[in-house]
């Protein structure tokens with residue numbers, strides 16, 4: 001079914017909770033609706049924007065064109081091997097409900113991506129990532145509707161040009177052309193959990209899980225702690241707990257997750273900065289093969305924002321979230337201009353202090 005609404009509120013379609021309207025909102029349930037929608041005179045030739053739950057959007061004004069939202073649901077099994085399960089998932093499924101579904105059934109690979117707000121289609125566009133995992137690591141292919149050619153086709157993962165929070169679907173040439181309708185994921189039924197990132201190990205130990213065989217041996221010297229093996233649901237719950245300790249719940253304080261990307265700088269620049277700020281963290285930049293780039297490193301934007309003194313910066317009801325400074329929150333009645341002004345102040349302050357340019361991760365519309 002296709003639903004057309006004129007002058008529609010975009011409150012349900014932006015997790016920042018900002019008031020904005022679309023000249024036309026079109027909601028649909030099936031991929032076969034898309035050719036009909038784009039032939040409709042109310043839509044044909046008009047600028048459009050396809051949204052999920054709007055967990056990465058900042059509407060800075062009313063949208064004069066067409067906002068599209070799909071409710072394509074469904075999970076289909078597409079083949080099994082001894083240690084893998086292929087699943088095709090509708091773009092309108094909620095990402096975290098898929099992580100929950102997979103954890104319950106013993107399908108590994110997306111547990112570290114638990115709790116990320118938004119829908120499956122947006123996960124494919126944005127190449128969502130967290131705790132050492134990225135969408136591209138489990139993606140096999142993405143099914144799209146091509147608005148220009150009026151046809152459906154499948155794009156293999158290598159052609160999706162996945163990078164850090166980016167893909168072919170964000171490329172200016174293709175973003176008004178391809179609409180993601182489903183994704184094909186390869187989930188594992190065997191193997192090890194990815195526990196290397198940040199404080200995952202500490203959080204697992206705190207919950208009484210053993211990390212690995214070697215750790216259990218070395219701990220023999222001390223009285224052996226009562227430990228239990230990590231399970232998939234334990235991994236998911238641990239990730240959810242780490243997230244909720246640091247990240248605001250959009251139902252309480254509107255937000256769009258990380259507002260900025262972690263800036264990538266030359267290693268020489270990082271060395272110069274870290275001689276002045278010895279505690280400044282950095283992370284490897286990985287290439288498509290998963291190898292560390294010898295020339296570039298990533299600095300956490302949250303650290304730069306915190307250490308440039310922006311932790312309690314606020315413009316009207318737009319504020320920095322003090323437990324994770326790269327998230328900006330709506331404390332209640334924030335206006336888009338306030339969020340934009342706050343983000344400008346942060347960019348300028350970080351630039352003045354560290355000579356590092358922050359780029360927004362959130363899409364300004």
Ligand code: EPU
Pocket residue numbers: 129130131132198246247256257258259260261262281300301302303304306322323324325326361
């Ligand atoms: N840090 C601070 N102060 C802060 C925030 C971070 O000092 O206010 C430093 C700490 O040293 C911390 C380090 O930054 O150890 C890394 O922090 P964190 O593990 O929270 O990761 P991040 O680099 O700040 C990225 C993603 C998050 C994702 C986490 C965990 C980006 C832009 N953000 O944040 O993604 O959840 O890693 O993997 O890459 C999102 O995209 O919306 C998002 C929340």
